[in-house]
Amino acid sequence: MPTAMSDARVLEAAECAATPTLARRAAYPARAIARAEAPLTAGTDQYMRRAARAVAGACLAELRELRGSVAGSRVLVLVGGGRNGGDALLAGALLARRGARVEARPATDHPHGAALSEARAAGVAVADAPAPSPVLGGAAADLIIDGLTGIGASGPLRPRAAALIAPLIAAGAPGERAFRVLAVDVPSGVGVDDGSLPGPVLAADRTVTFTCPRGAHLLPPAAPLSGRVDVVDLGLPVPTGSEPLASVPDPALLAALLRAPGATDHKYTRGVVGLHAGSEAYPGAAVLAVSGAIRAGVGMARIQAPRRAVDLVLASRPEAVPAIGRCQAIVVGPGTHRADQPRAEELRGALRAALRRGSGEGQWAVIDAGALPLLPDLLGEGLICGPEHVLTPHAGEAAALLSGLGLPATREEVEAAPASAARGLAGATGATVILKAVPALIARPGGGPVLSLDAGPGWLATAGSGDVLAGALGAVLAAVRADRERAEGHQRGELSIGAAGLLLEDAVALAAAASVRLHADAGRLASGQALGRGHEGRPIAALDVADHLSCARQRLRAQALPHDQPASLAETGRN
Ligand SMILES: NC(=O)C1=CN([C@@H]2O[C@H](COP(=O)(O)OP(=O)(O)OC[C@H]3O[C@@H](n4cnc5c(N)ncnc54)[C@H](OP(=O)(O)O)[C@@H]3O)[C@@H](O)[C@H]2O)[C@@H](O)CC1
Numbered sequence: 112m113p114t115a116m117s118d119a120r121v122l123e124a125a126e127c128a129a130t131p132t133l134a135r136r137a138a139y140p141a142r143a144i145a146r147a148e149a150p151l152t153a154g155t156d157q158y159m160r161r162a163a164r165a166v167a168g169a170c171l172a173e174l175r176e177l178r179g180s181v182a183g184s185r186v187l188v189l190v191g192g193g194r195n196g197g198d199a200l201l202a203g204a205l206l207a208r209r210g211a212r213v214e215a216r217p218a219t220d221h222p223h224g225a226a227l228s229e230a231r232a233a234g235v236a237v238a239d240a241p242a243p244s245p246v247l248g249g250a251a252a253d254l255i256i257d258g259l260t261g262i263g264a265s266g267p268l269r270p271r272a273a274a275l276i277a278p279l280i281a282a283g284a285p286g287e288r289a290f291r292v293l294a295v296d297v298p299s300g301v302g303v304d305d306g307s308l309p310g311p312v313l314a315a316d317r318t319v320t321f322t323c324p325r326g327a328h329l330l331p332p333a334a335p336l337s338g339r340v341d342v343v344d345l346g347l348p349v350p351t352g353s354e355p356l357a358s359v360p361d362p363a364l365l366a367a368l369l370r371a372p373g374a375t376d377h378k379y380t381r382g383v384v385g386l387h388a389g390s391e392a393y394p395g396a397a398v399l400a401v402s403g404a405i406r407a408g409v410g411m412a413r414i415q416a417p418r419r420a421v422d423l424v425l426a427s428r429p430e431a432v433p434a435i436g437r438c439q440a441i442v443v444g445p446g447t448h449r450a451d452q453p454r455a456e457e458l459r460g461a462l463r464a465a466l467r468r469g470s471g472e473g474q475w476a477v478i479d480a481g482a483l484p485l486l487p488d489l490l491g492e493g494l495i496c497g498p499e500h501v502l503t504p505h506a507g508e509a510a511a512l513l514s515g516l517g518l519p520a521t522r523e524e525v526e527a528a529p530a531s532a533a534r535g536l537a538g539a540t541g542a543t544v545i546l547k548a549v550p551a552l553i554a555r556p557g558g559g560p561v562l563s564l565d566a567g568p569g570w571l572a573t574a575g576s577g578d579v580l581a582g583a584l585g586a587v588l589a590a591v592r593a594d595r596e597r598a599e600g601h602q603r604g605e606l607s608i609g610a611a612g613l614l615l616e617d618a619v620a621l622a623a624a625a626s627v628r629l630h631a632d633a634g635r636l637a638s639g640q641a642l643g644r645g646h647e648g649r650p651i652a653a654l655d656v657a658d659h660l661s662c663a664r665q666r667l668r669a670q671a672l673p674h675d676q677p678a679s680l681a682e683t684g685r686n
């Protein structure tokens with residue numbers, strides 16, 4: 112058994128080694144993870160010990176941040192019947208040896224035998240009854256370790272486990288309650304692969320997972336319940352033989368799309384976007400979408416809208432050009448409603464010109480808000496979407512569009528299984544889809560793992576925020592297309608800029624991801640959340656988000672490309 116001294120050294124090392132927030136970016140199915148691990152983990156608990164050290168290291172960091180010290184802190188360990196419970200018990204033992212008062216509550220009559228013995232030997236008190244409240248010897252716990260279930264579980268938590276977490280759930284959400292929750296591998300009770308919520312789940316402040324993320328860390332609705340996710344390398348293999356379920360794009364690849372203009376650039380090489388945005392009823396949306404495009408860095412923004420909306424745009428953005436001419440990308444639909452017949456007819460015209468008639472590439476386009484319900488009829492006319500067409504629905508719009516395409520769905524169904532809705536919509540239309548969920552999801556028409564992106568602070572849930580995103584996306588698409596057009600005019604290798612070497616589908620998906628990232632970061636900057644953990648931020652208006660896009664872009668370039676080395680976009684592949 113390790114000594115207290117060696118425990119201390121091991122724990123400090125674990126604290127340093129825990130790579131925060133998804134250093135490994137692709138989530139694989141639980142079955143594939145278990146299969147890849149099995150040859151190494153059979154007959155040994157050394158990997159469980161490594162896992163427990165990483166969990167204990169994260170617990171130490173949480174307790175120090177919460178209380179300033181570990182000694183005397185109160186820790187409650189929730190223990191299931193598998194190795195997830197074993198990880199939690201061994202972590203509890205390590206914390207007990209560091210002076211924490213640790214109590215374990217099993218949800219099973221058969222906790223991991225060796226781990227239970229070791230926990231008892233380290234001074235962990237093992238209680239039997241379900242906890243009526245987050246108490247420990249009469250005093251409130253500082254930290255809960257959720258080790259009920261991990262990748263070996265299925266379905267909703269069984270009653271005994273559910274009874275343990277019920278009073279803890281009732282104590283409030285992370286940040287609102289007096290204790291912190293650290294989940295081992297996943298918050299117990301989530302759909303590990305599909306991110307579903309089949310029953311009650313205790314939301315974690317932090318989750319320590321192993322080898323690679325699980326679907327539940329990247330896919331809504333479960334993803335936000337993981338809190339901060341640390342992916343810890345235990346020396347076990349990533350199951351690269353299977354296709355990932357979802358992945359988080361490398362920020363360096365997104366930053367590489369957003370190159371700074373050089374000596375040979377002019378406004379047309381930086382991209383021109385044409386916005387069909389705003390209406391008599393919603394003229395402000397035109398201002399928001401145009402501002403989003405300009406602040407995201409477009410060379411020129413053209414606007415087509417009713418007079419009232421154009422006047423508003425020009426009053427605040429005199430650089431906008433009130434005529435649609437040649438553009439590298441268009442944005443169709445922000446601030447419009449299909450019931451506005453004359454405006455819907457104008458949008459239909461723009462979409463007819465943008466969609467494909469055969470196999471050739473169409474006009475790159477963002478199809479948003481009031482333009483989305485027009486799609487089923489246009490597709491019925493024989494027009495075709497390609498990856499260069501990006502749909503930007505929220506759950507309600509996605510449900511309506513799926514239904515319009517003959518795949519009946521309700522908003523609730525999309526919210527319960529957003530990844531499957533995004534994939535279904537991309538497959539049914541042939542377009543790239545950004546589903547505005549938390550996190551945001553990007554699905555490609557050719558299938559493959561969905562991209563998962565932090566949607567930014569909840570303050571972004573404010574009217575007009577989606578109009579800003581549509582404009583920013585139009586700007587990024589226009590820049591990417593301008594770079595590709597420019598590269599096509601040169602000998603291969605002579606000009607290596609932007610997304611020149613990528614498949615169309617990957618270039619557009621990454622451009623979509625880059626704009627979601629800029630939008631989320633702009634929301635963080637505008638709300639003051641960028642100050643770091645513990646800063647909940649302040650309310651923002653949609654125009655604040657647009658105003659912070661340029662700063663977000665600058666920071667992404669500076670943070671993701673610290674040595675001015677452009678990332679290799681040729682290596683993106685599917686994840
Ligand atoms: N491979 C390794 O060596 C490593 C694995 N590691 C860790 O092991 C975890 C995987 O361990 P695992 O495979 O033992 O499964 P686990 O997630 O603990 O769940 C199975 C248990 O839960 C029970 N149960 C099932 N469904 C349930 C429900 N709905 N509600 C309640 N209970 C339910 C089920 O009961 P049974 O069906 O047997 O009655 C069984 O007792 C993994 O996530 C990681 O943390 C790390 O240590 C690194 C090395």
Ligand SMILES: Nc1ncnc2c1ncn2[C@@H]1O[C@H](COP(=O)(O)OP(=O)(O)O)[C@@H](O)[C@H]1O
Nearest residue numbers: 505547566567568569571572574575576577578
């Ligand atoms: N809780 C949230 N957390 C983070 N971002 C959110 C949240 N709710 C909404 N958003 C973001 O705000 C935007 C809202 O878009 P949308 O629903 O189209 O609004 P609008 O039509 O008013 O512009 C989307 O980008 C979405 O991802």
Ligand SMILES: [K+]
Nearest residue numbers: 260295297299
């Ligand atoms: K767990």
